[in-house]
Amino acid sequence: MEQLQITSATPDSALLDLPWRVPLADWPADVLAALPRGISRHVVRFVRLHGRVLAIKEISEQVAFREYGLLRQLHKLEIPSVMPLGVVTGRVDDDGEPLEAALVTEHLAFSLPYRAVFSQALRPDTAARLIDALAVLLVRLHLAGFYWGDVSLSNTLFRRDAHQFAAYLVDAETGDLHRELSSGQRTYDVDLARTNIIGELMDLAAGELLDDDVDELAIGDALVSRYTELWEALTGVESFASDERWRVAARIERLNNLGFDVGELSITTDIDGTTVRIQPQVVDAGHHSRRLFRLTGLDVQDNQARRLLNDLDSYQAATDRQEDDPQLVAHDWLQNVYHPTIRAVPRELRRKLEPAQLFHEILDHRWFISERAGRDVPMDETTTSYVENVLRHRPDEKAILGLAPGEEDPELDDDLGSGPDAAPEDDHFHLST
Amino acid sequence: MATVTFDHATRIYPGTERPAVDQLNLHVEDGEFLVLVGPSGCGKSTSLRMLAGLEDVNGGHIFIGDRDVTDVQPKDRDIAMVFQNYALYPHMSVADNMGFALKIAGTPKAEIRQRVEEAAKILDLTEYLDRKPKALSGGQRQRVAMGRAIVRQPRVFLMDEPLSNLDAKLRVQTRTQIASLQRRLGVTTVYVTHDQTEALTMGDRIAVLKGGLLQQVGTPREMYDTPANVFVAGFIGSPAMNIATFNVEGGEAHVGAARLPLKREALDQLTDADEGKIVVGFRPEALNRVSENEVGAMPVAVDLVEELGSDAFVYGTLVGPAASEAHVQSGAGENHVIVRIDPRDVPMKGDTIHVAIQPDQEHLFSPSTGNRLV
16 A cells, blocks of 8 residues: 655645645645646646645656756756755545645745736736746756756746846756756757747737737747847857957946856967957856955945946956955955046046946946947046046936936937947957857 | 668767767668667667757767758757647637647648648547637647647657656557557657557567667567567566576576476577576566476466456566576566466465476577577
8 A cells, every 4th residue: 555655855744734635636725825827737736835835736756756856956056946845646545546646846935927927917028028037047047057848938937026027947847957958958948938938928819818919929039039149148258369358348248238247257368379268157146245345345236336346357357367366356456446446536526426336437438438449448548538528527416326227327328329239249249159 | 751860879978988879870761650768877868869959969970861960950850849848728729729830930821720620630639629728638638739749740750758747547548649640640750768568569660778779679579579688688578578597508408407408509609608507588478387297397486476357477486496596587576487377277375386488488698798599
């Protein structure tokens, strides 16, 4: 006689209270939580248990254990994914007939399946932001060596994240962890994602849950281009002549614009030193403020911290000090770059902006004029140009600080003629994977 | 429609020394249903993923028809991975569920409808085309999923353990459906499973892999009747073949008092490396109950009798002198012998029965190489 067995790294005896002798499809309403469900090939139910909400999926024992193991591994890799709680096996009904095993995961609080997001009347760019979030998740999974095998909106949950969405993997049934993915695996995943997304949106359209003017194909295609763009930017090897080192900063800038930050940059120089090759290695965003504070004692806002740290990183790369103690490099950067730059701004103009914001704008300005000059413009020259051409004409501090995060400064836009995004990529980079 | 050819195809995962698939040579005929089967880690799924373009090929080539697809992207290979995605869309009709991939590809509406109708006819889904998936049974939903692949008219179907996440009942049902559907469509199909019963019941031919190496390829009958080596012998067939090591003396194989005359050709193929021994395989259904005094009689102590109605199997242990030297193995584990017996004449647990191998029903292998003799 088989016995009910719960396999879990964090056993919770409350799980035993659930009606395991009943097929999941027939579970009584009083244990179920009313939550929107995605499309699944299996029976999935949400259950309220001692203040938590669990997702339970009926599935064969072998597949359940496999998926449980994969989800645990994804957690160790810090990939946004649902938390697996355990596998329930040895289920029998009251007549002694065996029932399928069940995979138990913890429901992600505040998360929304795409159906819920789309069926609400949300802003028109919602679809684009969902796709962005999914592309970011897919890129992160692929960087970690995870082949999904069935990428879809249904297999993803979305959480609101300030003005964006963050995507979480909820179904790893068809997935596989590899040391590294082949390009075939990645393109297959992306192609399947496109097909599935378009299919899911067509389904919403068929159910009259989608605005008529939504273009399903365009949204599916957007995932492919967004993914490709991210992947290229994150993993592409870029080479350039050694006197064009401003390109290191330009590359970092471009990654920032895509919403990523560079943790490490692998830099190789060929034997005679004429060509430099760089390849970024990516870290998650989020800890910039703390990292900058730890390194320099500067206490600034997160986006400013990001910007300053990136300049510190390119300083480290440009001065060939990858092996040095980061604190020492940071100290030198403060002494040789940051403070001199701020001090170079006339005192009466310096008050217009916070120092960190000033520095951020000077970096922007340097990117712009280096780009235009086709050479690496030094900081002192940049600062002079910035003060004369930009800062002097600033209306006042409040207008800038009043901008929403991420919003372009209209005046800077005017100066640049067009935003950095508008510049054709091929003019700046030689990218190859 | 197309043939599929693996030509010395090799896959070595980064950081490993032994290839996951080692110099695979395999030719699948146009319209053939080929099953790749073997234990976990044998390389069967890797082989399929190489064909799908999901794994890099580190050596050799893969052809679909005459086209070398070794470096072609998955979506450009004209293949369909069946069952990878079979969640059905609740608001779309069955027809739209089947045809949406064509719609995405920009196929004209009239052609989509035509292809969907053709597929529906083959799948017995015609009357459901305008209904929603909700109105379908589990088996019909499976068929809609197959329809998705069929309407794309790929040259090759690939299926990787498609039944593994179905419950037991639906598994047997779907197994039959896939096999008969494939015959009707005549699309070349490569199917991966770890389950030898699935392989035997579905494939036109079966390729058995182990440790990245192709062990044998042949029809189910060939695999069953003439396994090429000890591994295939033990892997194909249910319950599994009994395999024992006997001593060779005077042209006969011995275990205790039991004698088995050996053919000259088999004896000639034994070498010094075999150290005067021979591996004898005998299927549970190739044994007769005999009297104790018969020449080939082997005494078996009954541990368990499994009665299945039409059949009954004795799970027992070879006893008598020298029995422990025989290194018997079977599906029931070390030192166990499985015997099919008449379900109307069943021994009791603890009894000793005598069995002999039916004439010419033994399989002989070299102990040193594991390869089939004769």
